[in-house]
Amino acid sequence: MKxxxxxxxxxQLQLLELQxxxxxxxxxxxxxxxxxxxxIDGLDADSWHLLGEDSGGQLLAYARLRGDRPSGCYKFERIVLAPEARGCGLGDMLMQQLLDKATQGAEFSTLKLSAQSHLQGFYGKWGFIGVGQEYDDGGILHRDMHRPLTLP
Incomplete structure (x- = not known):
């Protein structure tokens, strides 16, 4: 899938892109x-937005990257693929884009995300390690995961 x-x-988002x-x-x-x-949590305005679109402009992949000063880290958030875009490696491409952008910024040395529990293995292959216990977030089990910006 291209x-x-x-x-x-x-x-910078146009109204139809935001929609x-x-x-x-x-x-x-x-x-x-x-x-x-x-x-819509009020954090979009201070975030970088990654859009993955097909040749016709349809949004198939999206993620939000936010620098969080209080916790001294970058947060990978709202990582999502359209149903028709799953299973073809697009998730890996999205993660690589997120890592590249965080590395360019290099303001923080730690990356954090809140993973749906069934996706811990996916994020684990990118160097993220589960921290703490699972918790319910909107009716879905999640677990916090962290990794250093640069792996040894």
């Missing part, structure tokens, strides 16, 4: 996974 990735800040982002996040996280939570 997908073109691009990074942008919130203010596509919120629609994909809603379709997967709220409708498909039946997780009732506040997706």
């Amino acid at each position: 997908v073109k990735f691009r990074w942008c800040k919130f203010k 596509a982002v919120f629609a994909l996040r809603q379709q997967v996280f709220i409708i498909e996974q039946q997780s009732i939570y506040t997706d």
Whole structure:
């Protein structure tokens, strides 16, 4: 599957792009996974947004990257693939883009994410290690995962 990735800040998103982002996040996280939570959390404005689109401009992959000063880390958030884009390696491409962007910034030395429990193995192959116990987030078990920005 051929997908073109691009990074942008919130203010750079066009209205139809923003609508596509919120629609994909809603379709997967709220409708498909039946997780009732506040997706629009006020953190989008201070984040980098990674959009992966097909040649027709359809949003197939998305992630948010945020520097979190209080915890001194980069956070990988809202990592999502459209249902029709799963199983073809797009998740790996998305993760590589996130890692590359965090490395370019190099403001923080730690990466964190909140993984749905069934995806811990996927993130583990990228060097993330589970921290603490699983917890319920919107009706889905999650576990915090961390890794250093650069692996030894």
